[in-house]
Amino acid sequence: MMKKRIREGIGLTALNIFFIVLCFVTLIPILYAVSVSLNGQNSLLSSDFSFIPHDFTLRNYKEVLFGENILTWFQNTVFLAVVTVFLSLLFAVPAAYCFSRRRFPGRKMILKCLVLLNSFPAILSMFAIYRLLRPMGLINHRVGLILVYTGTMAVFSLWNTKGYFDTIPTEIEEAARMDGASDIQVVWKIVLPLAKPSIITTALQVLIYVWNEYIYATTFMTGESKYTLAAGLNSLQATEMTGSWPVFAAASITVSIPVLIIFFLCQKYMTSGLTAGGVKG
Amino acid sequence: MKNRRKDTLISYAWSGPSLILIALMVVFPILYTAYISLTNMNVYHWFDFTIIGLDNYFRALFVFDSGFLSALLATTLWTVVNMIFQLVIAFTLVSLLNVRKVKLRRLYKTLLMFPWAMPGYVSILLWKTGMFNTQFGLLNQWMEKLGHEAVRWLSSDVSAFLCCTVVNLWLALPFMIMIMDGAMQSIDRSYFESAVLDGATWLERTRYITIPAITPIIAPAVIITVFTTFKQFDVVYLLTQQAGAKTGSGFHTILTYAYENAFITNNYGYSSAISMIIFILLLVFSARYQMREEGDR
Structure with a gap:
């Protein structure tokens, strides 16, 4: 024993x-x-390196916060993220509710197409989107990026919220209708509060996507004042020739902290959304 | 009858904005890419491009030198290697995490989630400069300490492939661990208890209880991961193919290959043809795996 x-x-x-x-x-x-x-x-090249x-x-952080454009980039990113999240939900929620509750000709076909459309990698659309936005003067313009981001996440947002609406029993809504509630009241007062988890998940996914997206941001935007954090960090990169690795490291940590906080605060939503929704953005 | 038509109209009015947006930003690019794939658009024919039929497709699929087939092969190898490692490592770690009496498992799990929580491109760039860089990369500092010469980790095909695999595993394992852990926690403990009473070894319990029980639960997540691995762009692009900072490795996934042909060598027609081939490949796969589960929800 x-x-x-x-x-x-x-x-x-x-x-x-x-x-x-x-x-x-x-x-x-x-x-x-x-x-x-x-x-x-600046003893990076010496071999007596330690993790402490x-x-x-804090000099490097000071340089990141005041020496570089990081505050501008931060503002740009927050602006893009907030607008994109708002628009995504504004577009996705009514559509998702329709597809979940109403039956109309074309519904099944559209749903099937949406699943299939998801297999076209967003990055391959870049050239076509460039050709589409250029005549409209939306290249190097915030509105262009917002359109790209909302569009890229539209299928995911629609599908994710619709999947959750499907799991909410309709009896509650029917009861409310019996009591004389209008369609909008039913959605606003009953369905939305019940669907809160999936709406938060969708919003978080969109937010993190915008925060982390760098390829459209670097291709479509020129001029450092228009960069997002991701594009800006890309330009700060330290290579053998240019850039300072300590400053880049400080910038990387600074950029990551908001995402880390959001991730660990909302871990529950992050994980449930990815598995329950089934479609990853 | 009139009522039904009104109903349909209302439905489309509500979902209209979303559908228009999707049509504009998702459907239009696909159609436009399909159109460009039939033309000879490139730097020399920017405005005066003409339709040349299926030549681009022919070049991608039958001319081996074009590089598409080898990129496709490399991507397949990449997906297989990554998935095997991911599943084996995640399974081992989760099995160990679920040994009873490991009191700190929550702490370990939280720490192991960090690579997932970090913004992906930040992590990749940190790996690139912090670990693989020839001058101040940690790996070369260690090599030096051991008396070896500095190694250019990302400059040859094979070592770039391995480095990308390491980074991809680092990024992707937390998700897999989380999914598997959730699945394993959902197995009824009494199965194991009675198996132990019957004298089953750990290997037998794994073979006959754990694996069959978690397979259906993790299957959707595994399929999604196969797709994201096959469609991997960020890791390979940021580590080795960045415009202006190429490391000289020839390892391409199909997505970085399509990107390079569009934006570096400006071969738009050819790149569009590749995009369409990738789309069709992914369509066939997802029709097989995803439609059945999700199409009729």
């Missing part, structure tokens, strides 16, 4: 050590960036 317990104890300790090492190894790229961004000496900065300083 005693022997068995000792064996179990050793096994458990080994397992814990394994996981601690694993977590550390997993986090190395992030920890290294954090450490470099906080390190004062030798000479603690």
Whole structure:
């Protein structure tokens, strides 16, 4: 008995050590960036590197926040993200409700097409979208990017909210209608509160997509003052020739923090949406 | 009768904005790409392009030198390698996480979620500069300490493929771990208890209880991951193919290959043909796997 317990104890300790090492190894790229961004000496090329900065300083962060355009980029990104999320929901929710509750000719066919459309990678549309937006003067214009982002996420938003509406029993709505509620009242007062989880999930997915999108933002926007955070960070990249790795590291951490906070606060929604919705953006 | 028509109209009015947006930003690009794929549009024929029929498709599919077939092959290999590693590693880790009495499992899980929570492009760029960079990359600092010469990790095909695989696994494993962990938690403990009483070993329990029980639960997520892996662009593009900062590796997934032909060598007609081939390939796959589950919801 005693022997068995000792064996179990050793096994458990080994397992814990394994996981601690694993977590550390997993986090190395992030920890290294954090450490470099906080390190004062420019001793990057020396080999006495450690994960705890030798000479603690916030200088790199100061440079990121005040020396670069990061505040402008932050404003641009927040603006794009908020407008895109708002428009996505404004367009998706009524459509999703229709497709979930009403029966009309063409409904099934459209739904099937939507699933299929999702297999065209968004990135391959870039050239066509460029040709479409250019005559309208929307290249290098915020409205152009908003259109691209809302459009790219439209199928996902519609499908995700519709999937959730399907799971809400119609009896509640019917009862409300019996009591004389109008269509809009039913949606606004009954369906939307019930569908809150899926709406939050959709909004989060759109938000994170906009926050992380760099390829359209760099191709369609020129001029640093119009960059989003992602495009700006791309331009700060440190290569062998140019850029400063400590500043880039500081910028990377700064950009990631809002996303990390949102992710861990809303982890429940993040995960349920991806699995229940079935269609990944 | 009139009522029904009015009903239909109302339905389309409500879903109209969304459908118009989709038509404009999703359907139009596909149709336009299909049209351009039949033309010889490129840098030299920017305005005066003419329809040349299926030549671009022919070039992509039957001229091996064009690079499309090898990119397709590389992408298939990439998907298979990544999926095998993802499933095996995630399964092993989740099995270990679910050993009872691991008290800190919540903490470990949270820490292991970090790569997923970070913005993807930030992580990839951090890997590129922080780990693989020849000068200040951590890997080369370690190599130096061990007395080796600095290695250009991203410059040859094979090592670029491996580096991309490592980064992709790093990015994708948290999602897989989460899905598998959820599936494993949902298995009724009493199955295991009675199996232990019957003297089943760990291997037998895994083979006959765990795997059959989690397969249907994780299947949709695995299929989605296969698609996202096959459609991978960010990892390969940001690590090795960035405009102006190419590392010299020839490893392409089909998406980076299509992107390069459109925006680097400006071969729009050819690139559009590739886009259409990719679309058709993905359509065939998704028709097989996704339609059945989702089409009639």
